[in-house]
Structure formats: structure tokens, C-alpha cells
Amino acid sequence: NLISNSCNVLTYELQNWLKSHNIKSNINIVSLHTFTANEMEKSLISTFQHQTGGRIFTYIDSTTLIRLADSFYAAKVARSSNELSSSDLRLQEKIGSIIASWLAPADMWARCDFELAQGTGLYASIHVDFEDHQGMIHVKLDELLVETLTQELDLQPQESMYHSFKQSLESTRVNLKVLLCQKDIPLSELLALQTNDILPVELLSSVPVSIGQQHLFNGTVADNDGQLVLILNHDKESFQ
Incomplete structure (x- = not known):
């Protein structure tokens, strides 16, 4: 599974950023997802657009993001509020860019404003275990991005990449x-x-x-x- 195998990269990056080996990430679930109008708060979402078409949305639950950000910025005092700051969202964007690079090279992505997605795409949740805290990173691929990646991976000379992505789609459990x-x-x-x-x-x-x-x-x-x-x-x- 393309996303599952790439969690090792995210774990490595987080350990470097936070200067701690007490953090790991692993895939929790990958499933088909039908987008609805009010499911995402646009001010809290990190959005990236693929140059050929399609968007990927990343957001981290506020408690987890604050814990990661406080460690990343070496905060001396734990915050009492779960209100996210611009610094927190910059860290989320940094994590989102890593996740996007699992699916396509970094130079094929651009940070963009949030827009409502329609149709059926993919949803993945990534479990993060950090010291005494457990949380989730949520990732959503819109319908156009799934089509784009499927077409582009089909043209890749590295057949193993295409088959990994194809297998990931075909093995997705649906309700x-x-x-x-x-x-x-x-x-x-x-x-x-x-x-x-x-x-x-x-x-x-x-x-x-x-x-x-x-x-x-x-x-x-x-x-x-x-x-x-x-x-x-x-x-x-x-x-x-």
C-alpha cells in the first residue's frame, strides 16, 4: 500500500523535527469517501493542488497538532486552549506537503486555497503516537485527483508504483x-x-x-x- 509504506518517511521526519524517537505513525484506514458540503472547516485545512488537476486536503486534530507544534517550537509551557495559531497551521502544512509527496513529486504540488470538493474520492487516517498522546492525521483526495494519479501512474515506467496504487484502490473496503x-x-x-x-x-x-x-x-x-x-x-x- 503506497500510503502505508510511506508512513515510515513521516515517522522519520517527525522524529528529526521534534528531536525525539518517541513518535511513530502508521496508517489507520483507507476508504472511499463521498464529500459533503460542511464536512471540513476551510480555515483549518491545508490544501495542495496537483499541477494536472485535483486536490489533497490534510488536517490534524487540534489537540495533536498543538502537542506536535509545542514540541516543534520548543514551547516552555503547555497551552490551556485548543485554539490553533498560524504557527500550528504552518506545521500542519509542512506535514501535508510530505504526505502529498508520497503520491507525486513535490514539484508537481502547489499550496492553494480551500475549495469545496464534490463526488467520491479517497479518505485515509494516519495514527500518530507521540509520547503519552495518540491522535490522528486526516487526508482526503478529491475525485479529480484520484483520476489524475491513476492516469499518471499508468504512464509511469515503474510498473510497481502503478500496481501498488491500483492494489490500494481495489483493496479498499466499502460499507x-x-x-x-x-x-x-x-x-x-x-x-x-x-x-x-x-x-x-x-x-x-x-x-x-x-x-x-x-x-x-x-x-x-x-x-x-x-x-x-x-x-x-x-x-x-x-x-x-
Whole structure:
């Protein structure tokens, strides 16, 4: 996995910056991600744009970033507030540039202003263990960047890089959501519901299947040897 293997580079850089060997980083999760309008606070995000197209967004939870920044800047007194300073965000940007360089050479990236992302991209969280503190670095790749990297790595003479990235995408675990039933009731009835009330529901003959907000296809739920199974409809389109 391209991101997982590169965490060693981040660990090495953090140890050098903080002059401590009591810090390490490792990949926590990589998954498909559907962007929504209000999921990121633009003033707290470090954003980089690839010269061919697409953006990568990096942000670190405030407690972790403050701990890293206080160590980096050799602060004498621990802060009592979690409000981030411009110095904190500069360190986050420095870390973000390292993460971006895992995916493409540093000269292919430029710091840019935050813009809302749309569509489905990738999300990765990196676990950071620093002395007695544990925190997370969050990384999001927009849809255009995933397309750009896939195309460019396909043209790379180093086939191993392309296959590593391709394998990372194909091995990403996704959470399928299946809507089995639905019920429309007046709000007054909903507010009047009590514990142990019985609410009749309507089972759907054709159930929608989705990842996040993205609808994929419809299917039918049936019993198979005492276990509920999902049968895909004949009109399901191929993902290839």
C-alpha cells in the first residue's frame, strides 16, 4: 500500500523535527469517501493542488497538532486552549506537503486555497503516537485527483508504483447500505412514540443499495437456508 509504506518517511521526519524517537505513525484506514458540503472547516485545512488537476486536503486534530507544534517550537509551557495559531497551521502544512509527496513529486504540488470538493474520492487516517498522546492525521483526495494519479501512474515506467496504487484502490473496503423498509408517519405520531411501541413498516420489494450518498443498484432480499441474502437485480450495471 503506497500510503502505508510511506508512513515510515513521516515517522522519520517527525522524529528529526521534534528531536525525539518517541513518535511513530502508521496508517489507520483507507476508504472511499463521498464529500459533503460542511464536512471540513476551510480555515483549518491545508490544501495542495496537483499541477494536472485535483486536490489533497490534510488536517490534524487540534489537540495533536498543538502537542506536535509545542514540541516543534520548543514551547516552555503547555497551552490551556485548543485554539490553533498560524504557527500550528504552518506545521500542519509542512506535514501535508510530505504526505502529498508520497503520491507525486513535490514539484508537481502547489499550496492553494480551500475549495469545496464534490463526488467520491479517497479518505485515509494516519495514527500518530507521540509520547503519552495518540491522535490522528486526516487526508482526503478529491475525485479529480484520484483520476489524475491513476492516469499518471499508468504512464509511469515503474510498473510497481502503478500496481501498488491500483492494489490500494481495489483493496479498499466499502460499507454497502441496504434500505430494507420505509415508513411515512406524521410528525405528531413520531413525537408520541413510547418505549415498546410497535410500529408497522412496509418492506420494499426492490431495495436500493448505496455507498454513502451514492446509489449503486437495486436488489431483492430473500431467505437462503435461514439467512437473509441480497440478490442483485438483472438490470444492475457493471462497475468495470
